[in-house]
Amino acid sequence: MIESIVPAASSYAWEIDYIFTMIFVLTGFWFLLCEVVFFWLIFKFKAKDGQPAEYITGSEPHLKRWITIPHVLVLVCDLFILTAAVKVWYDIKQYLPEPEKTVRVIGQQWAWTFVHPGPDGVLDSSDDIRTVNELHLENETVYHYQLESVDVLHDFSVPVFRLKQDAIPGRVITGWFEPTLEGEFDVQCAEMCGIGHGLMGARVFVESAEKHAAWMATQSPVALAANFPAQRIGKE
Amino acid sequence: MAESIPSDSPAVADDHHGHEEPSFWSKYVFSTDHKMIAMQYMFTGMAMAVIGGFMAYAFRMQLAFPGIEVPGFGIVTPANYNALVTNHGAIMIFWVAMPVLIAAFGNYLIPLMCGCDDMVFPKLNRLSYQIFLLSAVVLLSSFFVEGGGFGGAWTAYPPLSAKAEYSLTPLGSSIWLGAVALEFVAFLLGGINFITTAMNSRAPGMKLYDIPIVIWMIVIASILFLVSVGPLIAGAIMLLFDQQLGTAFFDPARGGDPVLWQHLFWFFGHPEVYVVLLPALGITAEIITVFARKKLFGYKTVLHTTIATGVLSFTVWAHHQFISGVDPRMAHVFTLTTLLISVPIAEMMFVYIATLYGGSIRLTTPMLWGLSFIAEFLIGGVTGIFLGASGADIYFHDTYFVLAHFHYTFFPIAIIGTFAGLTFWFPKMFGRMMNDRLGKIHFWGTIIPFNFIFIPLFVLGMGGQHRRIFDYSYFPELSMPWMQDIRVLATSSLLIMLGFQVVFFYNFIVSLRSGEKASKNPWKSNTLEWTADSPPPHGNWKELPTVYRGPYEYSVPGRDEDYWPQDQPN
Amino acid sequence: MEPLGENGRSSMMPNGLFGMAIFIVAELMLFAGMISAFFIVKAAAPSWPPPGQPRLPIEATALNSLVLLASGFFLIQAHRAFHRGDRDSMRRPLLLALALGSFFVIFQGSEWVALLGQGLTLTSSSLGSFFYLVVGVHGIHAAAALILLAIATVRLRRGYLSPGFFGAAEALWFFVVGVWPVLYMVVYL
Amino acid sequence: MLAIVVVAGALLADAASACTVCLGAQTEASRKAFVGTTAFLTFLPLMVVGGIIALFVRRTLAQEALDESRRAGDLDAGVESQG
Secondary structure, three states: OHHHOOOOOEOOHHHHHHHHHHHHHHHHHHHHHHHHHHHHHHHHOEOOOOOOOOOOOOOOHHHHHHHHHHHHHHHHHHHHHHHHHHHHHHHHHHOOOOOOEEEEEEEEOOEEEEEEOOOOOOOOOOOOEEEEOEEEEEOOOOEEEEEEEOOOOEEEEEHHHOEEEEEOOOOOEEEEEOEOOOEEEEEEEOOOOOHHHHHOOEEEEEEOHHHHHHHHHHHOHHHHHHHOOOOOOOOO | OOOOOOOOOOOOOOOOOOOOOOOHHHHHHOOOOHHHHHHHHHHHHHHHHHHHHHHHHHHHHHHHOOOOEEOOOEEOOHHHHHHHHHHHHHHHHHHHHHHHHHHHHHHHHHHHHHOOOOOOOHHHHHHHHHHHHHHHHHHHHHHHOOOOOOOOOOOOOOOOOOOHHHHOOOOHHHHHHHHHHHHHHHHHHHHHHHHHHHHHOOOOOOOHHHOOHHHHHHHHHHHHHHHHHHHHHHHHHHHHHHHHOOOOOOOHHHOOOHHHHHHHHHHHHHHHHHHHHHHHHHHHHHHHHHHHOOOOOOHHHHHHHHHHHHHHHOOOHHHHHOOOOOOOOHHHHHHHHHHHHHHHHHHHHHHHHHHOOOOOEOOOHHHHHHHHHHHHHHHHHHHHHHHHOHHHHHHHOOEHHHHHHHHHHHHHHHHHHHHHHHHHHHHHHHOEOOOHHHHHHHHHHHHHHHHHHHHHHHHHHHOOOEOOOOOHHHOHHHHOHHHHHHHHHHHHHHHHHHHHHHHHHHHHHHHHHHOOEOOOOOOOOOOHHHHOOOOOOOOOOOOOOOOOOOOOOOOOOOOOOOOOOOOOOO | OOOOOHHHOOOOOOHHHHHHHHHHHHHHHHHHHHHHHHHHHHHHOOOOOOOOOOOOOHHHHHHHHHHHHHHHHHHHHHHHHHHHOOHHHHHHHHHHHHHHHHHHHHHHHHHHHHHHHHOOOOOOOHHHHHHHHHHHHHHHHHHHHHHHHHHHHHHHHHOOOOHHHHHHHHHHHHHHHHHHHHHHHHHHO | OHHHHHHHHHHHOOOOOOOOOOOHHHHHHHHHHHHHHHHHHHHHHHHHHHHHHHHHHHHHHHHHHHHHHHHHHHHHHHHHHHO
């Protein structure tokens, strides 16, 4: 159901969409059942002249089972939801596949800084590409992200990936995703981070291998220097 | 209940009520009468609700029509927006739901329903209200200091809330925190009073299982509050020290831990939901039994599920922290407990619905409110499952789905619950009947727009739209035309709903002055408060009642009348 | 089983004591919150105690803790005498409890002054922050309980000390005494 | 039962690095502190309040039984005096 509103662009997005649909069906069933019974009772037992209410204490066995049986069924539904939730959580947050590439995501008031590994594919080397509010990813590649924050709490949220993780100053948080859909999508900050919280958006570009390589080429110091000879590009 | 002690000690009651004609000051301002204190809480809560509602109006206008000059407010800047959403949340929970549902109804109903002349600690009670009033004034003053009101969300996560250089509200955040702390102290004193009175000072013959459900719910809610608030007070002191004295409890650069605050906050924050939920559920129980002329479908079932809910409510709090960087394995435990807590709540809903079976339902205004509480709260309940399930919460955390979910719980609690209780006990409180026709207009004018505000927000949440963002035009996918249309729909529904509240205030004032005189027991109810005069005098009864049976003996076979008051010997 | 209260109301313990008991549960959670916070910050620290900070006076405070426990012991004696109805023989243990309790608070205060002189301040390290926070909050409770006990002493002398008031005062003091060994072990050791 | 098995299985599985505090010995201590204090804060109120309520309910129910018997006794006495 979610994918009809937001495209599913990561390898685990379908799991979240699946658990949403599952919970929607189960709780929707209970909700409709309760409301139908509820409104039916209201109309059935509206006050009529000369028809007094019955005296029911709720301990009569043949009536009490109308509470006990649904009660057990709710518990059974909970078990299904629990199993699904544990599996999805395990796959996304607890299990960590081997990375093909690693990006560093740094939140600060009020911008995202992304450090991409350069052509050598390794972070913290001389050809790292540092961008602000632009994350460039290669399609169908397992990425690790290292999430950091400079000042306050932020939250790295990419709805199309179904990914969300708080960034905490003083800690490095590692997680993973694998983009599966080429395109350009929103990145948001999902944790109140001050006055500019509403402006703290970024774009994620999921590109094919060739396009990604081409983008990296434009970001190399040589290419940048050729394009903007007057401008010095600071690199750490 | 009286002890022969002089009343100059802090922990002891003054039981020597004078019954002479009091002056204006001692009657309205410094009264120790529980009914007067209840009214003070009620009207303060309502005034704060108007302020909180105005804030909702201002920021919803900004969301629907970004950048316009909101009539009556002006341009909503990002700083304004943050301060508005922060204080809207804090006011509606701490200064509306808590004072009205627990303090006002608790103060009014506990002595009257338990058959005593006043609270056991009347002076403590008065002190509690005075501190509460002070906290409200302090909170409102935070808007008028340099830097403006606090805008770090009602959860006040540090380091944003801890350092002025991040929040840019050097005074606002400390004043806000101080107001919250004062408010906690007020309810701490109130809670002690409620529990002691209900447990220690009941009418002769009123056994534990003869206490009306609403009193049980208020008592259990008070216990939950008292037990959960300690860690947050500790956290608030630490955060205040961080802001003003330069300590580093939550500063990671100097050895602190920002996640620690979330720990202390949510330990209180989740039980707090049940603190306000339970009284509203109790009010609903009273109303449904009276207007369906039915015994509650299993008094002990309701009581035991309430206790189970209370116990479980202490074990679910970390589900607010699924994605905040705690050990991911903890999520499994808290998913389990969160799903478990749905069982007693679902059972309670089943019991309420089953109570209607075989009844003789009269759709008066209070009954409409009571029934709508069940119908609307069910939506809030089932949507909570999406957020309690850790896997789904990864996507829904901090989206409009969360916002719509908790408004579907808090709106029934704070607004529907309050109107239900107020319309039901209005004859007792003020001695006059409320206009039923205007009451019904107000009811439909509130309930229908309410659903049109928050159902659209569920859709926006599914679209991955995050809350607390003051202008979506910065996010191309979130400012698509259909999403903007949904926001306009939600905002216009809010305007309609706010407009219909005028009907309520008109009805309230007119009924107060010239409504039909109410008899002692206009609804033909069983509980003790209906045996006192309307409104009850100081001291409530000339002769305190004795209790002979449970509170819900309606339509007992073989009796002429379909109700059987608790104080009638037979 | 105590008799029925006034007007046949079921009153299983005096109101003052009941209210104080509820208050103490809330206070217990306050301390639980601070202890939790302390453990989390302590566990995250690279070394504990933080380097360059003065050592907390473990031995002197241990002796002072014994003084506090002795005060609690005398209060138990006063409690027994009170419930025997022997108001004359409870005066001495009550005064002793009060005196020893006051000694404890004053000694802790002098310790604070000494530590401040040695460079342990509220902002010097997380140890300092927690030390002053936890011990300070405990000290405020101790002072409040001592004031209640002093009022109880005055009332005893004037002859109108009620079970409710005495119960409330001694319950708070027993809480202060009982929670201190835990705080000592957590903060000092 | 199934629920316990599912949760236990997931708990025993290795923690990933999304666990922000699971890297290195010092953060391991921090992780343990969070888990430990979570359990501490969760169970302390349940034990304290549970104990008090159990005591209170037992005493009150006993008191009610006593009142009941006393009332019955009064009634008997009344009947006797009338007789």
